[in-house]
Amino acid sequence: MHIAVAGNIGSGKTTLARLLAKHYGWKPHFEDADDNPYLNDFYEDMQRWSFNLQIYFLNSRFGHIVDIRRKGDTVIQDRTIYEDAHIFAPNLHIMGLMSTRDFNNYLNLFNLMNSLIQPPDLLIYLRGSVPTLVSQIQKRGREYEKNIRLDYLQRLNERYEAWIESYSLGKMLIVEVDNMNFADRPEDLRHVINKIDALIHGLF
Numbered sequence: 001m002h003i004a005v006a007g008n009i010g011s012g013k014t015t016l017a018r019l020l021a022k023h024y025g026w027k028p029h030f031e032d033a034d035d036n037p038y039l040n041d042f043y044e045d046m047q048r049w050s051f052n053l054q055i056y057f058l059n060s061r062f063g064h065i066v067d068i069r070r071k072g073d074t075v076i077q078d079r080t081i082y083e084d085a086h087i088f089a090p091n092l093h094i095m096g097l098m099s100t101r102d103f104n105n106y107l108n109l110f111n112l113m114n115s116l117i118q119p120p121d122l123l124i125y126l127r128g129s130v131p132t133l134v135s136q137i138q139k140r141g142r143e144y145e146k147n148i149r150l151d152y153l154q155r156l157n158e159r160y161e162a163w164i165e166s167y168s169l170g171k172m173l174i175v176e177v178d179n180m181n182f183a184d185r186p187e188d189l190r191h192v193i194n195k196i197d198a199l200i201h202g203l204f
Contacts, residue, residue: 007126
C-alpha cells in the first residue's frame with residue numbers, strides 16, 4: 001500500500017511521515033533535500049535553476065513510485081509527484097521564473113510519467129497558514145530556505161487549495177496543522193492516527 005503526505009514547505013510532512021512510519025511499521029520514503037544538487041542554486045536564482053530543479057524532482061519521485069509498486073511494501077512517502085506538476089512548476093511559470101518552452105516540456109514529460117503510474121492509496125494533505133509555515137521553516141534552520149519569500153509561500157498555498165479541491169484519484173485526509181504539534185503533543189498525533197485508521201480500514 002502507498003500512503004503519501006502532501007503539503008506546502010514547512011507544513012510538517014517529514015515529521016508526520018516519520019511518526020506514522022514508526023507507529024504503523026510502514027517504510028518511509030523521504031525527500032532528499034540535503035542531497036539535492038539544485039536547491040541552493042534555485043533559492044539564489046530561481047529563474048536560472050527552476051527547470052533543472054523541477055526535472056530533478058520529477059525524475060526522483062517517479063523513481064520512488066516505480067520502486068514502491070515494484071517492491072510491494074506498505075510505504076509512506078513525503079510529498080507526491082502531483083505537487084510538482086500542479087503546484088510548484090505552474091507557480092514558477094506564472095511568476096515568470098520558468099519559460100513557457102521549459103514549462104511545456106516539463107508538462108509533457110510529467111503527463112507521460114503519470115500515464116505509467118498508480119496514484120497513492122491514501123493522500124494525507126497538511127493544510128497550514130503562511131505564519132505557521134514560516135515558523136516551521138525558521139525552526140529547522142535550513143540555510144537554503146532563508147530566502148523564501150512570503151508571497152511565494154502564499155501563492156503555493158493557493159495552488160495547493162485548488163489542487164486539493166479537485167483531487168479525485170483516491171482517498172484523502174485533510175489535516176489542519178496550525179494548532180498541531182505532532183512531535184511534542186501525543187494527543188495531536190493520536191487524533192491523526194484515529195482518522196487514518198478509519199480511512200485505511202477498507203484499503204487493506
